[in-house]
Amino acid sequence: xxxxxxxxxxxxxxxxxxxxxxxxxxxxxxxxxxxxxxxxxxxxxxxxxxxxxxxxxxxxxxxxxxxxxxxxxxxxxxxxxxxxxxxxxxxxxxxxxxxxxxxxxxxxxxxxxxxxxxxxxxxxxxxxxxxxxxxxxxxxxxxxxxxxxxxxxxxxxxxxxxxxxxxxxxxxxxxxxxxxxxxxxxxxxxxxxxxxxxxxxxxxxxxxxxxxxxxxxxxxxxxxxxxxxxxxxxxxxxxxxxxxxxxxxxxx
Amino acid sequence: xxxxxxxxxxxxxxxxxxxxxxxxxxxxxxxxxxxxxxxxxxxxxxxxxxxxxxxxxxxxxxxxxxxxxxxxxxxxxxxxxxxxxxxxxxxxxxxxxxxxxxxxxxxxxxxxxxxxxxxxxxxxxxxxxxxxxxxxxxxxxxxxxxxxxxxxxxxxxxxxxxxxxxxxxxxxxxxxxxxxxxxxxxxxxxxxxxxxxxxxxxxxxxxxxxxxxxxxxxxxxxxxxxxxxxxxxxxxxxxxxxxxxxxx
Numbered sequence: 313x314x315x316x317x318x319x320x321x322x323x324x325x326x327x328x329x330x331x332x333x334x335x336x337x338x339x340x341x342x343x344x345x346x347x348x349x350x351x352x353x354x355x356x357x358x359x360x361x362x363x364x365x366x367x368x369x370x371x372x373x374x375x376x377x378x379x380x381x382x383x384x385x386x387x388x389x390x391x392x393x394x395x396x397x398x399x400x401x402x403x404x405x406x407x408x409x410x411x412x413x414x415x416x417x418x419x420x421x422x423x424x425x426x427x428x429x430x431x432x433x434x435x436x437x438x439x440x441x442x443x444x445x446x447x448x449x450x451x452x453x454x455x456x457x458x459x460x461x462x463x464x465x466x467x468x469x470x471x472x473x474x475x476x477x478x479x480x481x482x483x484x485x486x487x488x489x490x491x492x493x494x495x496x497x498x499x500x501x502x503x504x505x506x507x508x509x510x511x512x513x514x515x516x517x518x519x520x521x522x523x524x525x526x527x528x529x530x531x532x533x534x535x536x537x538x539x540x541x542x543x544x545x546x547x548x549x550x551x552x553x554x555x556x557x558x559x560x561x562x563x564x
Numbered sequence: 565x566x567x568x569x570x571x572x573x574x575x576x577x578x579x580x581x582x583x584x585x586x587x588x589x590x591x592x593x594x595x596x597x598x599x600x601x602x603x604x605x606x607x608x609x610x611x612x613x614x615x616x617x618x619x620x621x622x623x624x625x626x627x628x629x630x631x632x633x634x635x636x637x638x639x640x641x642x643x644x645x646x647x648x649x650x651x652x653x654x655x656x657x658x659x660x661x662x663x664x665x666x667x668x669x670x671x672x673x674x675x676x677x678x679x680x681x682x683x684x685x686x687x688x689x690x691x692x693x694x695x696x697x698x699x700x701x702x703x704x705x706x707x708x709x710x711x712x713x714x715x716x717x718x719x720x721x722x723x724x725x726x727x728x729x730x731x732x733x734x735x736x737x738x739x740x741x742x743x744x745x746x747x748x749x750x751x752x753x754x755x756x757x758x759x760x761x762x763x764x765x766x767x768x769x770x771x772x773x774x775x776x777x778x779x780x781x782x783x784x785x786x787x788x789x790x791x792x793x794x795x796x797x798x799x800x801x802x803x804x805x806x807x808x809x810x811x812x
Contacts, residue, residue, distance in 0.1 A: 471661060471665065473664075480660070
């Protein structure tokens with residue numbers, strides 16, 4: 313039996329679909345901009361049978377996934393190190409703040425020069441947009457709050473070395489803010505990969521298909537791709553939530 | 565040479581615009597197999613003194629020596645809840661110092677099992693996380709964590725503050741056993757005079773601003789001691805003597 317929260321969420325989704333169905337019927341929306349829900353559903357059914365659709369979904373998720381993984385692999389250890397080693401933090405605060413203040417869109421031409429128009433430049437943009445989210449999250453997590461001092465003192469009093477203190481206290485403490493970073497970075501990764509596929513000369517991917525539909529005025533298909541991206545975002549966020557519940561929140 | 569030497573130790577805490585001198589020229593020595601109790605009013609520097617002895621903090625002047633210098637110590641913090649790692653179960657928390665000593669998982673569990681035979685863990689829910697345990701259960705876990713190590717020095721900061729009667733009695737017995745069987749030195753911060761008399765070989769009373777050792781009492785009552793000893797003449801006369809000098 314679904315919980316009250318699930319029931320409410322499903323009711324909200326159902327109400328959204330009802331509203332979508334009602335607006336064109338009531339003449340409250342232009343069918344050119346907001347096609348009837350059944351037309352969109354028909355377009356969706358047709359796309360789902362098409363191998364190209366699934367290939368585009370896979371390509372987009374692969375680019376976002378690789379960029380996200382690389383940014384986590386570089387950003388989390390870097391952030392942990394900066395949060396733990398005081399001189400490293402002092403040395404890098406200004407450069408890190410400067411570089412992360414430059415929007416990902418602004419470095420797009422630079423990445424085209426470096427990596428060309430293939431997958432590498434798209435992944436690089438995702439990496440650039442997400443890596444500092446991980447760096448900042450892990451860094452502040454590793455620096456710890458007022459409660460951290462007591463834990464670190466206690467562990468040092470037990471005879472822990474610096475490395476043991478890092479593994480046993482610093483890393484678990486940082487997990488909570490790293491989990492928050494992950495949620496933010498997942499959303500950024502999707503936004504950035506779609507953006508690069510739209511404007512960085514891609515031949516495939518959901519971003520490319522959205523632009524194609526826009527140019528050909530295939531509005532129902534465009535909505536199908538938009539809904540697909542929404543579902544991908546929700547699924548990714550739910551996965552993050554599950555990871556957080558399993559490995560972070562329940563123990564605090 | 566005593567096991568713990570505190571030689572004219574002073575401590576000043578520096579703020580942004582001010583400095584507070586908490587301890588001034590505190591001097592004492594303590595031997596293995598001794599129980600030394602520190603008494604004094606709130607804020608007089610008892611916990612600071614334990615932190616200095618533990619090496620968590622450094623004295624502004626003076627020297628602290630532990631023999632042998634590499635000796636480990638078990639520490640029950642005043643903020644015992646904050647000293648537990650919330651992402652580990654109570655059992656994992658208790659066994660953590662043994663992990664740092666390099667014992668294998670099997671050796672750690674055997675040590676805990678042997679310990680639990682002599683020291684009742686009093687319903688400490690070992691498989692639960694600290695957030696799922698009561699204050700008393702957490703404090704007992706912290707006491708077990710400190711005593712379970714092979715450290716020759718125990719630093720106990722108000723170790724009875726959250727314990728019920730059974731927990732207090734068990735912990736009294738544990739400190740006594742650490743003294744008599746393991747020849748450990750225990751330095752204990754307390755507020756209750758009866759508790760102090762019951763476990764101490766020596767009582768040091770800190771007083772003044774900045775604080776120093778204002779009075780020292782030797783407790784020569786026969787061991788083992790129990791709660792019933794409180795009505796004896798020697799006990800009550802010592803209590804009266806302490807009441808005259810311990811600031812309320």
